[in-house]
Amino acid sequence: MGFQTIPGQARAKQLLQNGLRHNKVSHAYIFAGPSGTGRKQMARTFAQALFCETLEDDACGTCLACRKVEHGNHPDLFWVEPDGASIKIDQIRELQQQFAYRSAGAGTKIYMIQDADRMTVQAANSLLKFLEEPQSPAVAILITENGQALLPTIQSRAQWVAFTPMAPEQMEQTLLAEGLSRELVRCAVQLTSGLDAARSLSQLNEFAETRNAVLQLMKDAVSKVPVIGAIQQKVIKTDVSDRLDLLFDMILLWLKDMIHVCSGHKERIVYLDQADWMANHAFSRSAGFWVSCMERAVEARKRIRFNANAQLVLEQFFFAVQQG
Numbered sequence: 001m002g003f004q005t006i007p008g009q010a011r012a013k014q015l016l017q018n019g020l021r022h023n024k025v026s027h028a029y030i031f032a033g034p035s036g037t038g039r040k041q042m043a044r045t046f047a048q049a050l051f052c053e054t055l056e057d058d059a060c061g062t063c064l065a066c067r068k069v070e071h072g073n074h075p076d077l078f079w080v081e082p083d084g085a086s087i088k089i090d091q092i093r094e095l096q097q098q099f100a101y102r103s104a105g106a107g108t109k110i111y112m113i114q115d116a117d118r119m120t121v122q123a124a125n126s127l128l129k130f131l132e133e134p135q136s137p138a139v140a141i142l143i144t145e146n147g148q149a150l151l152p153t154i155q156s157r158a159q160w161v162a163f164t165p166m167a168p169e170q171m172e173q174t175l176l177a178e179g180l181s182r183e184l185v186r187c188a189v190q191l192t193s194g195l196d197a198a199r200s201l202s203q204l205n206e207f208a209e210t211r212n213a214v215l216q217l218m219k220d221a222v223s224k225v226p227v228i229g230a231i232q233q234k235v236i237k238t239d240v241s242d243r244l245d246l247l248f249d250m251i252l253l254w255l256k257d258m259i260h261v262c263s264g265h266k267e268r269i270v271y272l273d274q275a276d277w278m279a280n281h282a283f284s285r286s287a288g289f290w291v292s293c294m295e296r297a298v299e300a301r302k303r304i305r306f307n308a309n310a311q312l313v314l315e316q317f318f319f320a321v322q323q324g
Contacts, residue, residue: 001041001044001045001048001059001061001066001070002045002049002058002059002060002061003016003017003042003045003049003058003059004058005045006038006041006042006045007038007166007170007171007174007195008037008038008164008166008167008170008195009037009038009042009163009164011162012031012042012161012162012163013042015159015161016042016046016049016161017049017057017058020049020050020056020057020058021056021057025050025139026139026158026159027131027134027138027139027140028131028139028140028141028142028157028158028159029046029139029140029141029142029158029159029160029161030116030142030144030147030150030154030155030158030159030160030161031043031141031142031143031144031161031163032144032145032146032147032160032161032162032163033145033162033163033164033165034145034163034165034193034194035145035193035194035197036165036192036193036194036195036196036197036198037163037164037165037166037193037194038163038194038195038196039143039163040114040143042161042163043112043141043143044069044070045059046141047069047074047077047110047112047141048061048065048066048069048070050107050108050110050139051065051066051068051069051074051076051077051107051110052065052066053065053066054066076107076108076109076110077109077110077111077112078095078098078109078110078111078112079111079112079114080092080095080111080112080113080114081113081114081115082114082115082118085118086118086119086120086123087113087115087116087118087119087120087123088120088122088123089120089122089123089126091123092119092123092126092127092130093126095111095130096126096130096135099111099130099134099135099136099138100135100136107137108137108138108139109136109137109138109139110138110139110140110141111138111139111140111141112140112141112142112143113127113140113141113142113143114143115143115144115145116142116143116144116150117144117145117146117147117149117150119150124150124151124154125151127154128151128153128154128157131154131157131158132157140158142154142158147160165193165194166193166194166195168189168190169189171185171189171192171194171195171198172185172186172189174195175188175189175195175198175199175202178199180199180202180203181202181208182272183211183271183272183273184201184202184207184208184211185198185202186270186271186272187207187211187250187253187270187271188201188202188207190253190270191246191249191250191253206239206240206243207246209238209239209240210240210243210246210247210250211250212234213234213235213238213240213247214247214250214251214254215254215271215274216230216234217230217231217234217235217318218251218254218321219277219281220318221318221321221322222281222284222285222321222322223281224322227315227318227319227322228315231311231314231315231318232311235247235310235311235314236310236311236314241310244301244304244310245301245305248297248298248300248301251297252294252297252298253270253271254270254271255290255293255294255297256270256294257269257270257271257274257278258278258281258282258285258290259287259290259291261278261279261282261283262282262283262286262287262290263287266278266279284324285324289324293320293321293324296317296320297317300313300314300316300317
C-alpha cells in the first residue's frame, strides 16, 4: 500500500509526503473530514511510510515494517477506538503507559485515535497533557469527522489535515471501471461522501430493491395510478420499510431529476435509464410543483423519524404528487 493507492485527497498526500521528505513530521495531526473520505486508510499508509525501511516519503508495502502495519501487529503502532459511546480516560492512561516503554525499533512510536471527537472531557484533558509532554518520541493522529469538536488547546497543538468528499463524477468513473451497475452507481455516488461507501451501497441488493420501489411509486403517482397497493407491496411488506431514510433520499434524487428536465439540464439527471420517461412526463407539472414535492418529501421523512405511521405518511405524500 502506498499513497498512490488512495483515491483523491491530493492536498493531504502532498502535505504528509512533504513532511516525510524534509524530515518535518509534526508530533500530532488531526485527520478531519466526512466518513468515507479515506482518513483511516491515509493514517495507516502514513504510519507505514514513517516506519518504512525502503522509501523516504512513501510506503513500499513489502518491507517487514510495512507488512506489520498492514497486518495490525507493529509493536510501535497503537490504535484507540471508542469503548462504547466514548473514549474514556482509562484508555488514554493505558496509552500513556505503553509509551513509557522504549520503542521496539530505534525510532518513533505512533498512536491513532479513531473518532477522537468522542473523547470524554477527562480523556481529552489527559491527552492534552500527553501531547504537551510526551514520554518518548511520538506521532499522534486524531481521526475525526468533526475536528471543531476537539478541545481548542488540542487543535492548536496539532497540524490539521483536511479530507474532502471525492467528486461524484470521479467516484462514478472509478466504480464503473470496476464493473458495477451504472444505474446503481449513479445513485450511490450522490448519496455518499466516499468511494468505499459508494461501492458498498452499489453492491447491496437492498439498494437495488429500494431504487426499484422508488421508480414504481413515483411513476405510478405521476401517472395517477392508485398507489396504496404498491406502497404495501413495495415498501410496508418488504425490507424497504426498514430503510425509509434511504427511500426518501432516492425520492429526492428523482424529484431533482424532474426539475433538471424542466430546466433544460437533462444531462444532469441521476436516473439515466429513466431519461426518456422523464422527458415525456416532467412537463406535466411545473418546476415549482416538483420543488414543492421535495419540500413535502423532507417533511414526510421528518414525521416518520418522529414515529408517525409510516404507511399513512407515505400515502399522503404520494397522493399529493398525484394531485399535481
